[in-house]
Amino acid sequence: xxxxxxVAEGVEKLFGPQIVLKGVSLTVAxxxxxxxxxxxxxxxxxxxRCINHLERIDAGTLEVDGELVGxxxxxxxxxxxxxxxxxxxxxxxxxxxQRFNLFPHLTVAENVVEAPCRVLKRPKRExxxxxxxxxxxxxxxxxxxxxxxxxxxxQQQRVAIARALAMRPRLMLFDxxxxxxxxxxxxxxxxxxxxxxxxxxxxIVVTHEMGFARExxxxxxxxxxxxxxxxxxxxxxxxxxxxxxxxxxxSKVL
Amino acid sequence: xxxxxxxxxxxxxxxxxxxxxxxxxxQRSAPVVVPLRHWGRWIxxxxxxxxxxxxxxxxxxxxxxxxxxxxxxxFSGSILRxxxxxxxxxxxxxxxxIALGVLLxxxxxxxxxxxRSVSWLxxxxxxxTPLLVQLIFWFNxxxxxxxxxxxxxxxxxxxxxxxTNTLITPFAAALLGLALNxxxxxxxxxxxxxxxxxxxxxxxxxxxxxxxxxxxxxxxLPQAIRIIIPPxxxxxxxxxxxxxxxxxxxxxxxxxxxKNIYNQNLQTFELLIxxxxxxxxxxxxxxxxxxYLERHYARGSSAALAPSLVEVWKRSLTLRRMVKA
Numbered sequence: 001x002x003x004x005x006x007v008a009e010g011v012e013k014l015f016g017p018q019i020v021l022k023g024v025s026l027t028v029a030x031x032x033x034x035x036x037x038x039x040x041x042x043x044x045x046x047x048x049r050c051i052n053h054l055e056r057i058d059a060g061t062l063e064v065d066g067e068l069v070g071x072x073x074x075x076x077x078x079x080x081x082x083x084x085x086x087x088x089x090x091x092x093x094x095x096x097x098q099r100f101n102l103f104p105h106l107t108v109a110e111n112v113v114e115a116p117c118r119v120l121k122r123p124k125r126e127x128x129x130x131x132x133x134x135x136x137x138x139x140x141x142x143x144x145x146x147x148x149x150x151x152x153x154x155q156q157q158r159v160a161i162a163r164a165l166a167m168r169p170r171l172m173l174f175d176x177x178x179x180x181x182x183x184x185x186x187x188x189x190x191x192x193x194x195x196x197x198x199x200x201x202x203x204i205v206v207t208h209e210m211g212f213a214r215e216x217x218x219x220x221x222x223x224x225x226x227x228x229x230x231x232x233x234x235x236x237x238x239x240x241x242x243x244x245x246x247x248x249x250x251s252k253v254l
Numbered sequence: 255x256x257x258x259x260x261x262x263x264x265x266x267x268x269x270x271x272x273x274x275x276x277x278x279x280x281q282r283s284a285p286v287v288v289p290l291r292h293w294g295r296w297i298x299x300x301x302x303x304x305x306x307x308x309x310x311x312x313x314x315x316x317x318x319x320x321x322x323x324x325x326x327x328x329f330s331g332s333i334l335r336x337x338x339x340x341x342x343x344x345x346x347x348x349x350x351x352i353a354l355g356v357l358l359x360x361x362x363x364x365x366x367x368x369x370r371s372v373s374w375l376x377x378x379x380x381x382x383t384p385l386l387v388q389l390i391f392w393f394n395x396x397x398x399x400x401x402x403x404x405x406x407x408x409x410x411x412x413x414x415x416x417x418t419n420t421l422i423t424p425f426a427a428a429l430l431g432l433a434l435n436x437x438x439x440x441x442x443x444x445x446x447x448x449x450x451x452x453x454x455x456x457x458x459x460x461x462x463x464x465x466x467x468x469x470x471x472x473x474x475l476p477q478a479i480r481i482i483i484p485p486x487x488x489x490x491x492x493x494x495x496x497x498x499x500x501x502x503x504x505x506x507x508x509x510x511x512x513k514n515i516y517n518q519n520l521q522t523f524e525l526l527i528x529x530x531x532x533x534x535x536x537x538x539x540x541x542x543x544x545x546y547l548e549r550h551y552a553r554g555s556s557a558a559l560a561p562s563l564v565e566v567w568k569r570s571l572t573l574r575r576m577v578k579a
Contacts, residue, residue: 052461053458054460054461082306083465083466084465087460087463087464087465088462088463088487089463090463091462091463092461093461093462094461095458097454097457097458097461099454100457101452101454101457101458103459103473103477104454104477105476105477114462114472115459115462115463116370117462117474118464119462119464119467119468120463129365160458163462164462167462167463208401213265
């Protein structure tokens, strides 16, 4: 097996006096799809946000692609990275948010083109051509000149996925990508994510969609109260959970 | 498109059938809708007209106002020069004020405690003292600093030196006073705008690998502008009028132009009317400009675009209820 892409060891996170993550460890191999499930408030979104340093971790280590997140190791010391160094590492990790967070003042195409042009400094013509392909892939080529406010939630989320993919990320993080959608729009977003997984994208997906986890994930990880309670193949975790807390959670959502 | 009048719920199905065309079933005509009559509005309008008419006639028929002087001085050289100086000062002071405001707001929201404190102190100082006092301060700077010079420390090398009274002309003092004071107010307006942009926008930009500076310039500031424009338009209109304070430090503005004339011919009231007409013309043009600027930056927002300004006025003046959708 090749080197893991994400290695988390004993990650802890505090919000004031409250301990949100109590030593989370997780390893994700390239091309692997890991779904993180669990009740709200279990710390799964926080853990995902730690992976691209939107949240700073308070203890433990977190490595993506062999590099520490947010720090540089020099001997036995860790040096905090400068903002532009953090930014250039984040550029290799795509993230899709629950509330889409498209840029409302830019058209669909401009949303996709902005970061590759400005951050990676790639030539505009090449990026625009690639954006067309990406929008076609998510089925929204016709909406390229529309503003996000005129799109449905499902369409906005598909644009958000295309926007993240335009950076050619090595890893994609999904933070409850379908939780803010009307039920009839969930399918179109999951369809795009399924396609990504089939193409071999490494994905960490925080989700409540048990059907998606069962069919697409290589591994399911159940988190509760800031800890990873149980992880394993979807059939085992979802079908035959070993831990009573997993069983209790699944009995409520399935 | 013709909008259907509001129907009682029970009638809706029958009307839907009827709307399907002739011979669509039941023969029932839609009930006539009587809009609420606003008698009070008509009475109020009549009262307003009476009071306004009385006021106008009090001025128009006043034997002590020489109305013919107004058009005579409206385009006189002294007045037009003063108008130009007022516009120039307002434009420059507002421009510098906006630039300062953006800088101070970014400093205030930064994580750096030094820039944060400097910004806080600046706003505290300039917002906390009267503008008129600041103007007189700048104008009298020469009393305490006789020369202003720029030199390289520890070398005795002087790059530039000039007497303060030569440098601080009435225009320079007015521009300094107005711009620095405006910067403090604009900083708070810009800060409010930046805070009004959803946190998720910054996170999405960060997640795409954008640096804080790039995020501010490309993502947050363009969205904040929509929030910033209305109060800034207000500030600019205020600025245009506040420039009249500069007449106190002998700056040759519109008010001073009028003053120079009425000090000679004693037609004080007439020349103040002349000056007021020009102030009103300038602020009206700014108001129109602000409307179209707001419309431009509303793109991409879910709110429907307002029609033209004339349309907006027409609507606000209609006394009857609009039946058309």
